[in-house]
Amino acid sequence: MKKTFLLLFPLLVVSCQYFDKQVPDENELLQQRLKEINWKEVSSYPSLPECDVITDKNLKKECFFSAMTRLVQEKLGADTIALLYPEIDTIQVMVTVYPDATLKFEPKFPKDSVSYDTVKIDSILKARLIDFPKIEPAQKEGVPVTSQFILPVILDVAPQ
Structure with a gap:
């Protein structure tokens, strides 16, 4: 059991870099989305x-x-x-x-x-x-x- 743990432990330590992704900032995402929106036109016009x-x-x-x-x-x-x-x-x-x-x-x-x-x-x-x-x-x-x-x-x- 100790030998298996010693073999798997280095794999776990090295694999952590795959989980440590940079998460975009909330304000950055908001600003990006606000730039994408066309403020001069509505998505749908009024309707009867x-x-x-x-x-x-x-x-x-x-x-x-x-x-x-x-x-x-x-x-x-x-x-x-x-x-x-x-x-x-x-x-x-x-x-x-x-x-x-x-x-x-x-x-x-x-x-x-x-x-x-x-x-x-x-x-x-x-x-x-x-x-x-x-x-x-x-x-x-x-x-x-x-x-x-x-x-x-x-x-x-x-x-x-």
Whole structure:
């Protein structure tokens, strides 16, 4: 038994070098991973239930934007904005989708918007743009994030 131990002991001592590997520093790994992430683009864009069946990222994005534009235009329809301000044919609406899937709508007016009441238009938009279908928020590395985008909303005056 002693002879076997004496033969195996040097092997164990020499083999320890194979187990003594340098483990990368945690902060070093974190910094490396943070450099790999593209911070200007999300992993997946917000999505509506009607766009969930699409797997291609760009097609899903297009579906979402066209569906959102359609929904906003339907909700505004031939509304007071188009009747009060017939010179306005399009409103830029900034849409914010929060990680908890809530929405916020803000109209973006041109610099020369003194000819109409922006507060009144803003209140009309907020009153009309409610009860949207459930929206899946954008994700970055699997974590829901806030996303913002601007939708051009065309205002139509209904024929009477």
